[in-house]
Amino acid sequence: MLKDGDKIFDTGQIILKNVxxxxxxxxxxxxxxxxxxxxxxxxxxxxxxxxxYNQRLKEIQNGGKQPPTTE
Known part of the structure; x- marks a missing residue:
C-alpha cells in the first residue's frame, strides 16, 4: 500500500540499465x-x-588580416 505522500512516477520508458x-x-x-x-x-x-586568443591577438596586430594557417 502507498502511504500518504508517496509518489509514483510513470515515465512510459523501460529502464534497461544494470545497477x-x-x-x-x-x-x-x-x-x-x-x-x-x-x-x-x-x-x-x-x-x-x-x-x-593568441591567434586573435596576432590578427588584430596585423590590422585585421588573418595570417596563413598551417592546418
Missing amino acids: YKVSQEQNEILEGQSEKRVENARKEALTKIRER
Missing part, C-alpha cells in the same frame, strides 16, 4: 579517476583557448 553496488573503496577510486578526467579536459580546453 551494481560499489564498495566505498571502489567509489573513492572511481571519483579520483573522474576528477583526473575533468582536470585533463580542463587543461586541454585552456590550451585551446590560449591558442585561439
Whole structure:
C-alpha cells in the first residue's frame, strides 16, 4: 500500500540499465579517476583557448588580416 505522500512516477520508458553496488573503496577510486578526467579536459580546453586568443591577438596586430594557417 502507498502511504500518504508517496509518489509514483510513470515515465512510459523501460529502464534497461544494470545497477551494481560499489564498495566505498571502489567509489573513492572511481571519483579520483573522474576528477583526473575533468582536470585533463580542463587543461586541454585552456590550451585551446590560449591558442585561439593568441591567434586573435596576432590578427588584430596585423590590422585585421588573418595570417596563413598551417592546418
